[in-house]
Amino acid sequence: MIAIFTQKVLNGEPLIVFGDGQHQRDFLYVDDAVEATAWLLDQPGSEIFNVARGEAVTVNAVFDAFQDVCGGDLTRLEKPERTGEIGKYYSSIAKLRTATGWRPRVDISTGIARTIEYCRSIRDESG
Numbered sequence: 001m002i003a004i005f006t007q008k009v010l011n012g013e014p015l016i017v018f019g020d021g022q023h024q025r026d027f028l029y030v031d032d033a034v035e036a037t038a039w040l041l042d043q044p045g046s047e048i049f050n051v052a053r054g055e056a057v058t059v060n061a062v063f064d065a066f067q068d069v070c071g072g073d074l075t076r077l078e079k080p081e082r083t084g085e086i087g088k089y090y091s092s093i094a095k096l097r098t099a100t101g102w103r104p105r106v107d108i109s110t111g112i113a114r115t116i117e118y119c120r121s122i123r124d125e126s127g
Contacts, residue, residue: 001059002027002112005066006119015074019081021060026090028053029111032104039100053104054093062108069113 005015028051036051067074096102106114 001025001062002115005062006112006115009066009070009074009116010119010123014077015063015066016077016079017059017063018079018085019059021058021063021078022087023059023085024056024088024090025059025062026052026055027057027062027108027111028104029106029114032106035105036096036100036102039102047099049096049099050091050093051096052091052093054091054097056088056090057108062112065109065112069109069116 008015032053033051036049040049040051063074063076093102
């Protein structure tokens with residue numbers, strides 16, 4: 001959803017929200033994912049850990065974060081809920097926190113701002 005919303009922002013298109021926007025997701029910024037994964041790869045043994053933010057964020061909250069980052073000029077287009085949409089999808093990182101003390105550092109708004117900036121720079125470079 002972050003990638004789709006970012007593309008729509010850069011193209012000046014409305015952001016589409018399906019259903020009531022209360023679906024929950026877990027968004028982790030790439031720098032946090034890389035940091036946790038690199039640290040885990042350097043550890044002896046083999047265990048399975050969830051690498052995630054560990055917090056549920058609604059689609060509405062993501063839209064609001066995009067609004068804040070972009071200065072409140074975005075258009076929201078509401079469409080009917082899609083068949084098969086998962087209502088709640090987020091991970092527990094309790095095992096990872098207990099074993100390593102790791103916590104994600106980049107909050108949703110900062111991650112969105114960095115993503116938009118990066119995608120805008122790539123678009124500008126390619127002309």
